[in-house]
Amino acid sequence: MPRRVTIDDVARLAEVHKATVSRALNAQTRDQVNAETLKRVKRAARQLGYVPNAMARGLRTSRSMTIGVIIPDLMNPIFPPIIRGIEHVLQAQGYTVLIANTDSHDDVEISVLESLLQRRVDGFILATGRLDDHTVIDEATAADVPVVLVNRGAGMGGFPLVSGDNAHGIDLALAHLLDLGHRHIVHAAGPLNFSTTRSRAEAFEVAATKAGVEHGTIYASGLTIEAGFDVADQILAGRGRCPTALVAGNDLVALGLIRRLRAEGLRCPEDVSVVGFNDMPFAEDFWPPLTTVHMPLREIGAEAARLLLRGIDAGEQEGVTVTLPVSLLVRGSTAAVGG
Amino acid sequence: MPRRVTIDDVARLAEVHKATVSRALNAQTRDQVNAETLKRVKRAARQLGYVPNAMARGLRTSRSMTIGVIIPDLMNPIFPPIIRGIEHVLQAQGYTVLIANTDSHDDVEISVLESLLQRRVDGFILATGRLDDHTVIDEATAADVPVVLVNRGAGMGGFPLVSGDNAHGIDLALAHLLDLGHRHIVHAAGPLNFSTTRSRAEAFEVAATKAGVEHGTIYASGLTIEAGFDVADQILAGRGRCPTALVAGNDLVALGLIRRLRAEGLRCPEDVSVVGFNDMPFAEDFWPPLTTVHMPLREIGAEAARLLLRGIDAGEQEGVTVTLPVSLLVRGSTAAVGG
DNA sequence: TTGTAAGCGTTATCAG
DNA sequence: CTGATAACGCTTACAA
Numbered sequence: 001m002p003r004r005v006t007i008d009d010v011a012r013l014a015e016v017h018k019a020t021v022s023r024a025l026n027a028q029t030r031d032q033v034n035a036e037t038l039k040r041v042k043r044a045a046r047q048l049g050y051v052p053n054a055m056a057r058g059l060r061t062s063r064s065m066t067i068g069v070i071i072p073d074l075m076n077p078i079f080p081p082i083i084r085g086i087e088h089v090l091q092a093q094g095y096t097v098l099i100a101n102t103d104s105h106d107d108v109e110i111s112v113l114e115s116l117l118q119r120r121v122d123g124f125i126l127a128t129g130r131l132d133d134h135t136v137i138d139e140a141t142a143a144d145v146p147v148v149l150v151n152r153g154a155g156m157g158g159f160p161l162v163s164g165d166n167a168h169g170i171d172l173a174l175a176h177l178l179d180l181g182h183r184h185i186v187h188a189a190g191p192l193n194f195s196t197t198r199s200r201a202e203a204f205e206v207a208a209t210k211a212g213v214e215h216g217t218i219y220a221s222g223l224t225i226e227a228g229f230d231v232a233d234q235i236l237a238g239r240g241r242c243p244t245a246l247v248a249g250n251d252l253v254a255l256g257l258i259r260r261l262r263a264e265g266l267r268c269p270e271d272v273s274v275v276g277f278n279d280m281p282f283a284e285d286f287w288p289p290l291t292t293v294h295m296p297l298r299e300i301g302a303e304a305a306r307l308l309l310r311g312i313d314a315g316e317q318e319g320v321t322v323t324l325p326v327s328l329l330v331r332g333s334t335a336a337v338g339g
Numbered sequence: 340m341p342r343r344v345t346i347d348d349v350a351r352l353a354e355v356h357k358a359t360v361s362r363a364l365n366a367q368t369r370d371q372v373n374a375e376t377l378k379r380v381k382r383a384a385r386q387l388g389y390v391p392n393a394m395a396r397g398l399r400t401s402r403s404m405t406i407g408v409i410i411p412d413l414m415n416p417i418f419p420p421i422i423r424g425i426e427h428v429l430q431a432q433g434y435t436v437l438i439a440n441t442d443s444h445d446d447v448e449i450s451v452l453e454s455l456l457q458r459r460v461d462g463f464i465l466a467t468g469r470l471d472d473h474t475v476i477d478e479a480t481a482a483d484v485p486v487v488l489v490n491r492g493a494g495m496g497g498f499p500l501v502s503g504d505n506a507h508g509i510d511l512a513l514a515h516l517l518d519l520g521h522r523h524i525v526h527a528a529g530p531l532n533f534s535t536t537r538s539r540a541e542a543f544e545v546a547a548t549k550a551g552v553e554h555g556t557i558y559a560s561g562l563t564i565e566a567g568f569d570v571a572d573q574i575l576a577g578r579g580r581c582p583t584a585l586v587a588g589n590d591l592v593a594l595g596l597i598r599r600l601r602a603e604g605l606r607c608p609e610d611v612s613v614v615g616f617n618d619m620p621f622a623e624d625f626w627p628p629l630t631t632v633h634m635p636l637r638e639i640g641a642e643a644a645r646l647l648l649r650g651i652d653a654g655e656q657e658g659v660t661v662t663l664p665v666s667l668l669v670r671g672s673t674a675a676v677g678g
Numbered sequence: 679t680t681g682t683a684a685g686c687g688t689t690a691t692c693a694g
Numbered sequence: 695c696t697g698a699t700a701a702c703g704c705t706t707a708c709a710a
Contacts, residue, residue, distance in 0.1 A: 004482075004703095006702095006703055006704085007703065007704065007705095008703080016680075016681090017680065017681050017682080018681095018703090018704080018705095019680075019681065019682080019683095019704095019705075019706080020679085020680060020681075022704065022705055022706085023679095023680090023705090023706095026705085029705090029706095032679070032680090033679070033680080034679055034680085037679080037680085049481060051453070051456045051457055051482070052457055052703085052704080053398070053457065053459060053702090053703055053704070054454075054457040054458045054459065055393075055394040055395075055397040055398045055403065055458070055459060055702090055703080055704090056394075056398050056686090056702070056703035056704040056705090057703080057704055057705075058394045058686090058704090059392070059394045059395050059398055059685095059686045059687065059688085059702090059703080059704075060685080060686050060703080060704045060705045060706085061686085061704085061705065061706095062686070064394065074419045074422060074423060075419045075420065075423065075620060077416060077620070077621075080413045080414045080419070081414065083413060084413060084414065084440070087440060091447075091450075096437070096454050096458070097438075098435070098437060099436075099438050101423070101426060108430075111430075114390070115393075115435050117390045118390055118391055118392065118393040119393045119394070119435065120343075120392060120393065120394060142388060143343070143390070225624075255621075255624050259624070281414065281416070282416075282594075282621055282625070285594050285598070285625050285626060286621075286624050286625060286626060287624060287625060287626030287627060287628065288626060289626065343687095345686095345687055345688090346687065346688065346689095347687080355696075355697085356696065356697045356698075357687090357688085357689095357697095358689080358690090358696075358697065358698075358699095359695085359696055359697075361688070361689060361690095362689090362695095362696085365689085368689090371695065371696090372695065372696080373695060373696085376695085376696085391687085391688080392686090392687050392688070393688095394686090394687080394688090395686070395687035395688040395689090395702090396687080396688050396689075397688090397702090398686090398687080398688070398689095398701095398702045398703065398704090399687080399688045399689045399690080399701075399702050400688080400689065400690090400702085401702070
């Protein structure tokens, strides 16, 4: 197994010193070297198949050109678009994105964080959305690494935050249901330790009260299909009339709701209308096509990346909050009451 | 901005030499150090919040403990489960997974490959599934880095390969449709430069011919909803009768087919049955719930990771092919002909 | 414009 | 069991 070719090998072949090779191969310093030698160095590098060692470089420069992105669950389809947005802006600046899944599990959150810290990421984008994990925030603060939060309601210790306009999304959903004549609406919210849950649930309470309709909120155990399924169970088990419309904490919960309702012989939207949240990929292909609040996921990711870059370059961060506009996508899961 | 704490700082506080700290902190060498000193070192490390520098370590050991996973498109929902399978086994061995999206784009494929090579990944898992990009294979071979292929039909230069049993999947799908009385079936295959396309299309041709039914194959321009949409266009535009059943190259294509058919007033499954391939997440939530060939995506990822680990440890690889069993999931998108 | 030399933070080898 | 020392591959003052 032949040792990998190093900058010294290139230098030898090009008959210059390795410092010159370094200068020639870096865009920043390229103009410090003679056009003739530059050509020679480039040729030698190509000929040998030289690939710079990022670890050595990072050790020297103490920048890894790497960004850690921490998400709770890659399987949740809202994350791929967000990641894509992030990668799009970061790759353009020469950064590599390290995606770390926590599986919403505390131990693995700590261990992936550790691993990213060891790799000396130049910044974090934190999309766990949990309210209670100060761990990451604290560690990142201690390590003095810039952080941008995604989809977190309240600013957590002065880090920049980007998210969609949750409250307005709820307002749109409710207005739509009201329009359709619904007067008994339940909010199948996410778990309370998600910040988005809080803002959405509060907005729901306010808007529903103001509208003067019968309403209630049930908190799911997670933002998953299964959790939505369970919430539907509770609704069905509850004595009293069934609501005619449901506002779900996200699209996955909406899906669970619909599945369970259908199993019970209740059709959506004929018997009960359901509106989701996020407009996850494929929301329009579901059965029925989901009426949902569209979140600009890709743009959220991109904006988070931009904010992070700014923080890295500036050497310090300001706790700005960027709230991106949302819209309501009316599809097949909502209909006029009694329709 | 306080300089990060290094192994020397820990050594100073623990009043030992840094070599001892290194030994104390590595599981491999931990037993070479006195229990007393071990405790002291650990305490000092914790007290200072020491986080080992993976770049320095990697430079010294020439192992990055990093695996590069190259996929064409994170937005395709089959990849998250595969990645999860990969991460599950790799993380357990202390590896970090670097996910690289190529967007099915040659330039970015080359640039992400470059970036992974620079970071000195200890191995690659290649899930692009393309038949024509020797680039990655060649570069990896040149760099002498172990590679495992995922979902690629023909073995490409002696690397291990893991995939689902494509031919059998097609057989199952066809047998099901035949059972339902279909006698005119079209295969909406993927693009020809995907290896899976080839195995599936060949199996379809063989099985349909053997069954003696009217059949044909149309190649989509991609494995996407849009491509499926276009194939449906071609089918509808074609003079002559419309087939009563379609076997799609994957679930996304199936979705596109269904969307287009529906726009034309053709219902699925009443007017035309559609079978997908992969059993991607949410396939059961579509409209209609997709009858599809289930691929053990997670297990495919896990197996690929195991194979890679074996190759890394052995220092050389053998070109084994692992074919995982598939099954047919009958849901709502298929029905008896004329039903 | 190019060469020299030091040093980034580890681990491995060799003594003690 | 622990310490000293060199080396991993690169960048960057500084000197020539």
